[in-house]
Amino acid sequence: TDRGRQSQFLPIRVLGFIAICIPTITVYLCIISTFFTHSDKIDYSLNRSYRNCPQIKSILAPVSYSIASWEPQRQLWALIVIVCLPARVVLMMMIPRVWWESSWRFGFYASSSLEMIGLVLLSLFHDQSKIYYYLHFASFGWWWMATLCVMAIVVYMQQATGLIDNDPCIYRLWLVKIAIFCAFVLGSCTISLSYPLASTFCSLIAFTIFCLGEYTLIALNAVFWALLIFEFSREFEGFQVLPVRAIRKMTSDTKPEISVVALP
Template sequence: MGIFTIQPVPFPAATPSTFLPMTWLTFFVAYLPALSCYFCIGSTLVLQQDVISNYSLSNCPHVKSPLPPISYSIGVWEPQKLVWLFALMLHLPARIILTMTVPQVYLPGLGKNIMTSAATFEALGLMCVSIFSVDSIIGFHAHASFFVVWWAAAMWSMGIIIHLQRLIGQKDTDPYIHRMWWIKIALMSSFFAVSVGASVFYPLSQIHCSVTAFTIFCLCEWSVVGLNAAFWGCYLTEIAREFEGFQVTAIKPRKGNLTEGTITPIDVEKKIENTLPGAVVVKVAY
């Protein structure tokens, strides 16, 4: 039989667990979507000038755009669309972990629930924007509506993070957090400003068939992606100063006689705390 021999382990088996480094979470949540988006835009500009030359404004078929909008770069043109969907497939599991665990650094209450809801809607909005592209069966207006959901949830997340850090006094006890707090305010303000710019210059470009207005819209749209990534990168970098990563551990139900050697959730958590300091525990019951 050799290496194909399967050796059973004594039952009950050891509690299954895995460790996810904080750098992994930061990259896949904050930076991967932005890098993939910019890769799709850059590859279109460099390798597919013919595609851009054939793209015209929706209400002005005789007006050609020199820059590709994000919606077409990641949702219509290929192979960029496939690259984006692959990046999204890697991003969403990390985002789910973020949604389930990062809000736990705050005490249970309204603020924590609001932050969890905001992070959830932000992920759902991004997923719907990617699936229901501008040329999907439900059309442009539905795509734009999902983008608004993502944008509102992103603003919601930024605002509640800044507010909670002020509320608990975190920015007043650590000079590093204090500097980063002001940086996050600047990023949120810039995010809002360029979003307003995009919402103003897009209709102007369609009404007046203005290439200049559409170019400014594209630049604002590109900036929104980068500013969102920078904000989450700053926040997760702050958390990385306190936590090394996330420990995903299966927890057995509280059954049986403790004197018979049954492993309880408390035992598992104590074991993790003793062997892996600086880890956030993600409990998976089965």
């Protein structure tokens, strides 16, 4: 039909690839490319952040330097965030609809929104000034807490709604998500301790652990979301997008009213 030709089908897994896989791949591309394009700036930037520790020389750069400080990585990451966030918003709005408790759905919406806002803010603010420096760390803490809340809500709701009792595959993936959640908590504690230890004791080992911990947290968060989207795609194939147009109607007093209807 004309309506079928005018509509557009968006597969869940394609949206998931755009929302999760592309940003994750881009982050690691930025990190790896930093070793080749800005190897001479890593030590200089570390000396700015660790002014009392000039002896810290590392080939590893924190994620924030790779995506928020240097070009062209900064521009590439900003472009990917702009392109991929809409797909993330669509998935965030649809996934909790299978849950029966509205309060937990709202909690998921709020936590996911805060996670995205934190990601955008920590990408915008870095070490250009002391204010940006503190904003960056506040945004990272914001993103971290929101991510923990998202994981905890998903794990709890899948158990509370009985989804894990009806499908062995969902149950196995639920156990994997619990393991990812525990690993995320452990990794968060590790980087929370290693960063101040690196700056206080000028420890290269602590700084290396901090960088590797950041890389690991990104991977854990991406895998968690990928599993969640995979489960959702087993129940729903995708979204059907229908175009709409405005039709002007005239009332008896000739005042126009606008209503939006789907095209036939």
